[in-house]
Amino acid sequence: MNDNPEKQFQPCSNFNISAQHSNTSVLSQYQQQVEPISNSIQSSNTIHKNIPTFLLALLRFTGLVHELNKKNKWSKLWFFFFFIMLFNIFDSLMLLILNFSRIEKKTSLTQLCLKVFSLVIWICMRRKRMNMEALLMKLQSVTVPAYERIINVLVLIIIAIPLVYSTTFSINSNKKFISTQLAYGNELESRSGQISLIWIKKCLQFLIFPTFPLLVSLLYSTLCLRCSLFLTILTEDIAKYSPHAFGPEEQRDILRRKAKIDDILDIIQEIFSVPSFFFILGYFISCCRALAWSLTHRAKTPIEILILIDGVIILISLSATLWVSGELPENINKLKEAFYKETHRRIIFVGTSGELDLRKELLDKPDFVLTGCGILFYRKFSILAVIGTLLTYTVLVVSTTQTRVVKQWF
Numbered sequence: 001m002n003d004n005p006e007k008q009f010q011p012c013s014n015f016n017i018s019a020q021h022s023n024t025s026v027l028s029q030y031q032q033q034v035e036p037i038s039n040s041i042q043s044s045n046t047i048h049k050n051i052p053t054f055l056l057a058l059l060r061f062t063g064l065v066h067e068l069n070k071k072n073k074w075s076k077l078w079f080f081f082f083f084i085m086l087f088n089i090f091d092s093l094m095l096l097i098l099n100f101s102r103i104e105k106k107t108s109l110t111q112l113c114l115k116v117f118s119l120v121i122w123i124c125m126r127r128k129r130m131n132m133e134a135l136l137m138k139l140q141s142v143t144v145p146a147y148e149r150i151i152n153v154l155v156l157i158i159i160a161i162p163l164v165y166s167t168t169f170s171i172n173s174n175k176k177f178i179s180t181q182l183a184y185g186n187e188l189e190s191r192s193g194q195i196s197l198i199w200i201k202k203c204l205q206f207l208i209f210p211t212f213p214l215l216v217s218l219l220y221s222t223l224c225l226r227c228s229l230f231l232t233i234l235t236e237d238i239a240k241y242s243p244h245a246f247g248p249e250e251q252r253d254i255l256r257r258k259a260k261i262d263d264i265l266d267i268i269q270e271i272f273s274v275p276s277f278f279f280i281l282g283y284f285i286s287c288c289r290a291l292a293w294s295l296t297h298r299a300k301t302p303i304e305i306l307i308l309i310d311g312v313i314i315l316i317s318l319s320a321t322l323w324v325s326g327e328l329p330e331n332i333n334k335l336k337e338a339f340y341k342e343t344h345r346r347i348i349f350v351g352t353s354g355e356l357d358l359r360k361e362l363l364d365k366p367d368f369v370l371t372g373c374g375i376l377f378y379r380k381f382s383i384l385a386v387i388g389t390l391l392t393y394t395v396l397v398v399s400t401t402q403t404r405v406v407k408q409w410f
Helices: 010-050 053-061 078-098 102-127 129-141 148-172 175-182 191-240 248-296 302-349 359-363 382-409
Strands: none
Touching (some): 102 129, 102 191, 129 248, 148 302, 191 302, 248 359, 248 382, 302 382
C-alpha cells in the first residue's frame, strides 16, 4: 500500500529538525541569561580575593563598588548611607543656625565642614566606582600578601569608634542640656528619650566623620601597600639574577611586571586624588580641634579624654597614610637602581653589543608621586611638615589662651 516508505517518515524527520532548532534557540537564550550572572559571580569572586572581606562589605554598603548584578541585596543599600550623610549635614546646618553661643557656633561650623568633606569624598568615589572595579580586577595580577586578618581587625576597630564615643557621651554628658540642643531647642521630658536622641545623633555624627574617611584612607593605604610590596618583590627578583642570566627576555619580563604596577598606580591616582586631599584636610582640622580642646580645658572629663584619643587615632591614621603612600616613590627608585646595576654589570662582564638597551624604558620615566588634587605630594617627609604645623598651632593656641588669662586679671 505504501510504495515509498521514506515519504512516510519524512514528516517525523522534519519534526526532529525543528525540535533541534527550537532546543538550540532555547539553549542559546538560556546561555545569554546565565552569562551575565556568571560573569558577575566571577567578578565578585575575583574582588573577594583582592581585598579583605570586611573592607569589601563596607565598600558595597556605601556604594563605592559597581555591582554587575542589579538584583544583589547590596546594590541598593548605598541609598541608606547617602540619606544618613544628607541628614547629618542638614542637622549640623540647623544647629549652626540655631546656636547663639560663639563657642557652639565654632563647633557646629567645624563639624559641618568635616561632614561636607565626607560628602565630597563619597561623591568623588561614587563617580569612580567603575574605575574601582577595574582596579580590583587588575590587582588579580599582583600576587603579594594581603594581610587580610590585620586589615579586618582594623576595620572592626574603626567601626567601633562611633559606638564607643556615642555610648560614653550619652553616659557622661549633661543629658538635659545636650538633648535640648540636639532637638533644636525643644526640651525632652523623658530621660530615655534624651539618652536615645544623644546616642543616635552622636553615633551618626561619628559614622560620617571620622569613621567613613578612616575606612577610605585604610583602603587607600591597603592598595598602596600592595603595590609597594610588589615593587619590593620585583627588586629582590632582579637581585637574584647573575649578569649572564639577566638577558633581554628577563629584562622585558621585569618591564612587563613593572608596567602592570604603573597601570594600577595610575588608576589609584585617578580615583583617590580628590578624596585623599579632603580626608587629609579633614584629619588636619580634626587634630587641630582635639589639640585646642585639650589645651584649653584643664579638667579632663571622660568626654574630653575620648576626644583626645580620637585626635590621636586620626593623627596615627594621617601619619600611616602619608608613610605608606610616600614609600612608593622610594621603592620605584630602588627598582630603577637595581635594574641599572644589574644591566651595568652585564655590560661589563658579558658584553651587550648586539642587544637592545632597555634601561631607557625604565630610567627615563619621571618619578611617580601620588598627589592630592596636585596640591599635596605624598612623601615620607610630609609627616614632619604636618607635625611641625601642629606644633606651631599648639604654640599659637597656648599663647592666645595665656593672653586672655592676663587680660582677665587687669
